[in-house]
Amino acid sequence: MDQVLDDFRTKILPGVTHWQSPSFFAYYPANSSVAGFLGEMLSVGLGIIGFSWITSPAATELEMIVLDWLAKLLNLPEQFLSKGNGGGVIQGSASESILVVLIAARNKVLRSVGQNALEKLVVYSSDQTHSALQKTCQIAGIYPANFRVLETDASTNYAMRPELLQEAVSQDLEAGLIPFFLCATVGTTSSTAVDPLAELGTIANKNGIWFHVDAAYAGSACICPEYRQYIDGVETTDSFNTSPHKWLLTNFECSLLWVKDQDSLTEALSTNPEYLKNKASQANLVIDYKDWQVPLGRSFRSLKLWMVLRLYGSEALKRYIRNHIKLARYFEQLVSQDPNFEIVTPRIFSLVCFRLVPKENDEKKCNNQNRKLLDAVNSSGKLFISHTVLSGKVVLRCAIGAPLTEEKHVTEAWKVIQDEASFLLHK
Amino acid sequence: MDQVLDDFRTKILPGVTHWQSPSFFAYYPANSSVAGFLGEMLSVGLGIIGFSWITSPAATELEMIVLDWLAKLLNLPEQFLSKGNGGGVIQGSASESILVVLIAARNKVLRSVGQNALEKLVVYSSDQTHSALQKTCQIAGIYPANFRVLETDASTNYAMRPELLQEAVSQDLEAGLIPFFLCATVGTTSSTAVDPLAELGTIANKNGIWFHVDAAYAGSACICPEYRQYIDGVETTDSFNTSPHKWLLTNFECSLLWVKDQDSLTEALSTNPEYLKNKASQANLVIDYKDWQVPLGRSFRSLKLWMVLRLYGSEALKRYIRNHIKLARYFEQLVSQDPNFEIVTPRIFSLVCFRLVPKENDEKKCNNQNRKLLDAVNSSGKLFISHTVLSGKVVLRCAIGAPLTEEKHVTEAWKVIQDEASFLLHK
Numbered sequence: 056m057d058q059v060l061d062d063f064r065t066k067i068l069p070g071v072t073h074w075q076s077p078s079f080f081a082y083y084p085a086n087s088s089v090a091g092f093l094g095e096m097l098s099v100g101l102g103i104i105g106f107s108w109i110t111s112p113a114a115t116e117l118e119m120i121v122l123d124w125l126a127k128l129l130n131l132p133e134q135f136l137s138k139g140n141g142g143g144v145i146q147g148s149a150s151e152s153i154l155v156v157l158i159a160a161r162n163k164v165l166r167s168v169g170q171n172a173l174e175k176l177v178v179y180s181s182d183q184t185h186s187a188l189q190k191t192c193q194i195a196g197i198y199p200a201n202f203r204v205l206e207t208d209a210s211t212n213y214a215m216r217p218e219l220l221q222e223a224v225s226q227d228l229e230a231g232l233i234p235f236f237l238c239a240t241v242g243t244t245s246s247t248a249v250d251p252l253a254e255l256g257t258i259a260n261k262n263g264i265w266f267h268v269d270a271a272y273a274g275s276a277c278i279c280p281e282y283r284q285y286i287d288g289v290e291t292t293d294s295f296n297t298s299p300h301k302w303l304l305t306n307f308e309c310s311l312l313w314v315k316d317q318d319s320l321t322e323a324l325s326t327n328p329e330y331l332k333n334k335a336s337q338a339n340l341v342i343d344y345k346d347w348q349v350p351l352g353r354s355f356r357s358l359k360l361w362m363v364l365r366l367y368g369s370e371a372l373k374r375y376i377r378n379h380i381k382l383a384r385y386f387e388q389l390v391s392q393d394p395n396f397e398i399v400t401p402r403i404f405s406l407v408c409f410r411l412v413p414k415e416n417d418e419k420k421c422n423n424q425n426r427k428l429l430d431a432v433n434s435s436g437k438l439f440i441s442h443t444v445l446s447g448k449v450v451l452r453c454a455i456g457a458p459l460t461e462e463k464h465v466t467e468a469w470k471v472i473q474d475e476a477s478f479l480l481h482k
Numbered sequence: 483m484d485q486v487l488d489d490f491r492t493k494i495l496p497g498v499t500h501w502q503s504p505s506f507f508a509y510y511p512a513n514s515s516v517a518g519f520l521g522e523m524l525s526v527g528l529g530i531i532g533f534s535w536i537t538s539p540a541a542t543e544l545e546m547i548v549l550d551w552l553a554k555l556l557n558l559p560e561q562f563l564s565k566g567n568g569g570g571v572i573q574g575s576a577s578e579s580i581l582v583v584l585i586a587a588r589n590k591v592l593r594s595v596g597q598n599a600l601e602k603l604v605v606y607s608s609d610q611t612h613s614a615l616q617k618t619c620q621i622a623g624i625y626p627a628n629f630r631v632l633e634t635d636a637s638t639n640y641a642m643r644p645e646l647l648q649e650a651v652s653q654d655l656e657a658g659l660i661p662f663f664l665c666a667t668v669g670t671t672s673s674t675a676v677d678p679l680a681e682l683g684t685i686a687n688k689n690g691i692w693f694h695v696d697a698a699y700a701g702s703a704c705i706c707p708e709y710r711q712y713i714d715g716v717e718t719t720d721s722f723n724t725s726p727h728k729w730l731l732t733n734f735e736c737s738l739l740w741v742k743d744q745d746s747l748t749e750a751l752s753t754n755p756e757y758l759k760n761k762a763s764q765a766n767l768v769i770d771y772k773d774w775q776v777p778l779g780r781s782f783r784s785l786k787l788w789m790v791l792r793l794y795g796s797e798a799l800k801r802y803i804r805n806h807i808k809l810a811r812y813f814e815q816l817v818s819q820d821p822n823f824e825i826v827t828p829r830i831f832s833l834v835c836f837r838l839v840p841k842e843n844d845e846k847k848c849n850n851q852n853r854k855l856l857d858a859v860n861s862s863g864k865l866f867i868s869h870t871v872l873s874g875k876v877v878l879r880c881a882i883g884a885p886l887t888e889e890k891h892v893t894e895a896w897k898v899i900q901d902e903a904s905f906l907l908h909k
Contacts, residue, residue: 059792063524067785070540075529082537082757085779087529095526097490099733102502102514110509113497147574148777158621170625174598186753187778193750194585194776196623198597244757300779306526307781323620326613330509330671330870330879349621349776350575351614352512352727354734358494365486443757452757 072439077459078468081441083244083272083301083406084456090366091306094359106351108341109333115342118145118357121364125311128278128369129297132290135313137342143313144347145356149271150187151349152296152312155320157191157236160265160293162323164235175233177201179223181215181250183243185269201232208446212400213248215239221258228262236265239292241285242273245443246400246408246450249273249285256291266292271310275302276380276404279373285403302379302405302456303372305363309356312347321346375458379405382465383455389469395476399445405455410448411476422449424479431475438468499866504886505895508868510671510699510728510833511883517793518733521786531779535768536760538782542769545572545784548791552738555705555796556724559717562740564769570740571774572783576698577614578776579723579739582747584618584663587692587720589750591662602660604628606650608642608677610670612696628659635873639827640675642666648685655689663692666719668712669700672870673827673835673877676700676712683718693719698737702729703807703831706800712830729806729832729883730799732790736783739774748773802885806832809892810882816896822903826872832882837875838903849876851906858902865895 074085105114122143126135134141146152157178165172178197180188182204192202203223207213224234237259239250252268259266268289274297276282289295294314299305314320325346335341345351367375383405390396390409399408411428413421426449429442441452451472455465501512532541549570553562561568573579584605592599605624607615609631619629630650634640651661664686666677679695686693695716701724703709716722721741726732741747752773762768772778794802810832817823817836826835838855840848853876856869868879878899882892 056793059789062792067540067544070538070543071528071530072536072538073528074531074538082531085529085531087526092526096523099514099519099522101498101500102512102733103499104501104509104512104734109499111497111499111501113494116497117494148779150777150779154621154776161623162620170623171601173600173623186755186758189753190751190776190778193589193753194581194621196588196597196600244755306529307531307779324617326616326620328613328671330868331613349581349617350577351617352575352577352734362486365489366483441757 075457075459076439077457077461077464078438079457080453080455080468081439083454085300085307086302086304086456086458087306088304088363088458090362091304091359094362095306098355098358101355103355104352105355106345106353107331107333107336107343109335111355114355114357115344117361118344119143119342121357121361122311122313124364125360126313129274129286130283131295131313134315135295140317141313141315142317142342143311144344145360146310146312146348147308148310149185149269149296149298150190152294152310153187153238153267153269154191154194155324155348156265156267156294156312156314157195159319159323160236161195163265163319164233168233172233174198175201175231176236177203177227177232177234179203179205179220179234179237179264181205181207181240183207183213183245183248184238184240185244185271188238207248209400213243213246213445215250215255217251217254217258220255224258224262224264234262234264236267238267238269241268241270241277242404245452246445247273247403247406248400249403252286252288253291254288256288260291265294267294267296268292269296271296271298272301273404275299276376278369279376282404299360299363302376303363304367304375304458305360309360317347324348379455379460382460382462383407385462386453386455386465386469393473395480399448399450407453408443408445408450409453410450418447425449425451427479428472428476431479432472435471435475437471502884502886504884504888504891505865506884507880507882507895508866510881512727512734513729513731513883513885514733515731515790515885517789518731518786521789522733525782525785528782530782532782533772533778533780534758534760534763534770536762541782541784542771544788545771546570546769548784548788549738549740551791552787553740556701556713557710558722558740561742562722567744568740568742569744569769570738571771572787573737573739573775574735575737576612576696576723576725577617579721579737580614580665580694580696581618581621582751582775583692583694583721583739583741584622586741586746586750587663588622590692590746591660595660599660601625602628602658603663604630604654604659604661606630606632606647606661606664606691608632608634608667610634610640610672610675611665611667612671612698615665634675636827640670640673640872642677642682644678644681644685647682651685651689651691661689661691663694665694665696668695668697668704669831672879673872674700674830674833675827676830679713679715680718681715683715687718692721694721694723695719696723698723698725699728700831702726703803705796706803709831726787726790729803730790731794731802731885732787736787744774751775806882806887809887809889810834812889813880813882813892813896820900822907826875826877834880835870835872835877836880837877845874852876852878854906855899855903858906859899862898862902864898
């Protein structure tokens with residue numbers, strides 16, 4: 056054992072990127088906590104596989120309970136609660152959430168118009184939608200020509216424009232195509248843009264389009280009343296996803312998906328082999344989560360979320376979110392005060408999008424400088440940030456949200472960025 | 483904390499089915515071990531998300547290393563090793579393994595014949611293939627009419643018959659359809675049937691059919707030289723899957739998938755958004771496992787498998803497998819000695835398929851009796867077994883493989899079964 060742990064320290068740890076470091080500001084955070092860790096330990100210790108209710112009733116029942124709790128904390132519409140035909144389920148990731156609802160939506164349409172209509176099905180998203188949707192379309196066999204990527208720009212802070220959606224849907228209908236799936240985002244990956252759910256939902260509902268919302272990162276902020284506005288309009292959606300493993304202190308994997316119509320999911324995903332038949336399932340007395348997801352096997356993931364909710368409580372979780380947003384506001388101020396830098400899009404949650412400003416209007420040179428700065432900062436080994444491109448501009452992303460990040464880490468990060476920038480600018 | 487743990491004990495634990503109990507004989511085992519638990523703790527503690535090499539190089543590299551180790555332990559063909567265009571990856575489950583390779587195979591064919599040929603694609607399996615294949619076909623949009631389920635019976639101990647496959651393929655070709663995917667099984671769910679890989683592979687290879695082997699449960703046994711014969715012919719396959727989380731002491735989730743042609747996977751599943759671009763990936767210097775699986779996010783799953791391999795070593799793992807098979811042989815003998823019971827299919831690994839024998843040739847009554855016995859045994863709360871149906875016969879399954887199971891647990895289980903049976907027979 057000593058030798059193995061020694062190898063772990065000397066051969067593996069040096070190659071690890073420390074997502075739990077307080078100086079990790081890349082991508083979006085991957086939260087963990089002692090509460091989540093304890094929940095995971097209990098789950099791993101029990102080692103149960105809860106694919107059907109019968110294979111461990113508590114696993115299914117606790118999952119229904121905590122998903123209802125979270126739905127209430129987010130003030131989601133009643134139809135997402137487990138008491139009716141809706142309900143929530145823990146998926147491994149936002150990608151899997153998108154996949155299962157897109158398959159459910161696809162099969163629902165194809166059941167009524169025939170399987171060979173696949174080539175007519177159209178999916179709508181924006182150029183800011185996560186690549187998980189593209190991957191899902193590849194898996195679902197959606198024709199690439201029917202994958203609409205609506206353009207966004209700085210005028211809406213990269214949010215989807217409902218008039219573009221309406222236009223695209225009308226054109227597709229005229230062309231004899233079948234609009235069937237819309238994925239909107241609350242808190243896009245590049246810049247936390249917030250698509251206008253209510254307006255988009257009106258269009259989707261009118262046209263019988265399945266409306267899914269990906270709020271993987273920003274959904275957690277919406278437990279705070281002052282941020283709940285960003286999911287206003289969620290009542291118009293068919294499915295909603297947020298991932299507490301990103302920003303709500305619950306260890307990976309824990310991505311929550313709610314649907315209004317569980318039948319659509321189970322009709323697409325259920326199978327009923329003899330070796331899994333049992334009285335409770337046959338009598339429709341229970342939910343079998345195997346029919347809500349891609350894999351058959353599933354661990355007791357609700358335990359860690361239950362632990363987090365019980366041990367922190369909703370008020371502490373809100374304070375946790377607010378503190379990160381406060382730190383992001385602080386970082387934003389630091390950037391604003393330096394004439395070499397600019398904020399590229401307004402900060403909404405805990406992500407700050409910024410860059411070195413162009414000199415002599417040379418955008419190409421400016422992009423190169425920002426790429427060099429990114430490399431220099433990350434090569435310092437003192438922090439980790441990532442980048443994106445918005446309207447052709449290379450943009451640096453500082454995503455605050457690691458559980459251990461304090462003001463001093465933000466201050467230090469900014470100092471490294473400034474130092475590397477001034478070295479670069481004076482070279 | 484005390485209150486929460488108290489609720490765990492009093493409100494959650496009573497509803498848990500104890501898969502780790504030494505008297506759990508249902509389905510297939512879901513192994514865990516102290517070594518696997520430690521590995522999982524390290525992984526959860528690090529809390530990294532290794533979707534690209536750059537996001538934690540050690541996670542990708544250790545996964546490549548341990549998958550190569552396992553491939554060598556199983557004596558898999560060289561093309562499955564990471565040094566060429568092949569390689570292994572840890573999926574969450576056998577279902578996800580089947581999904582990604584079927585999508586890879588589907589897209590490879592459609593790239594050459596056009597996307598609208600989807601309706602012509604044919605999948606081959608047997609009536610013993612796991613329901614994960616049916617689910618995958620539903621997700622992939624394979625036409626239900628093109629899902630061939632070849633019949634099996636007792637004459638081959640429920641193994642697939644190559645001549646039936648050849649017949650079906652020929653008919654489909656004549657009908658202008660496109661045979662493209664074959665899923666064989668080593669150790670079927672119902673009765674551990676072993677499909678004849680070499681003969682099936684010859685047919686698949688000749689017809690350009692992607693040949694996948696699901697050895698989720700029984701693959702672990704093939705690390706023992708005396709059981710390696712059951713995957714003879716694996717050199718003819720395109721992909722091979724086994725799940726150490728079932729029977730190799732590695733905690734869930736850990737399902738290993740090897741492919742000969744990683745390009746097929748990544749062409750089907752890769753996306754390349756700006757916010758994930760990095761020099762190592764762009765220069766093709768590294769593997770990014772995000773393009774080998776459905777979700778983007780992935781945890782450091784190789785750590786637990788590494789821990790198991792390092793702390794047990796291959797000889798102890800072989801002894802572990804052999805001990806379970808010895809216990810299954812012991813259970814088989816107990817059953818054989820009781821004239822009220824019969825063994826339904828020959829035992830190959832650690833699953834025993836048995837039933838109460840029919841009285842007066844009344845198969846229907848016999849099935850009812852066996853269902854009643856199943857209920858009675860499980861209602862005792864002393865053990866958990868499951869069932870299947872083979873050629874219309876209700877069959878009881880005793881799957882030995884929980885890490886803590888010893889001879890005394892098997893003896894006790896048999897005693898409960900016998901007692902409940904004699905109560906039932908004399909009622």
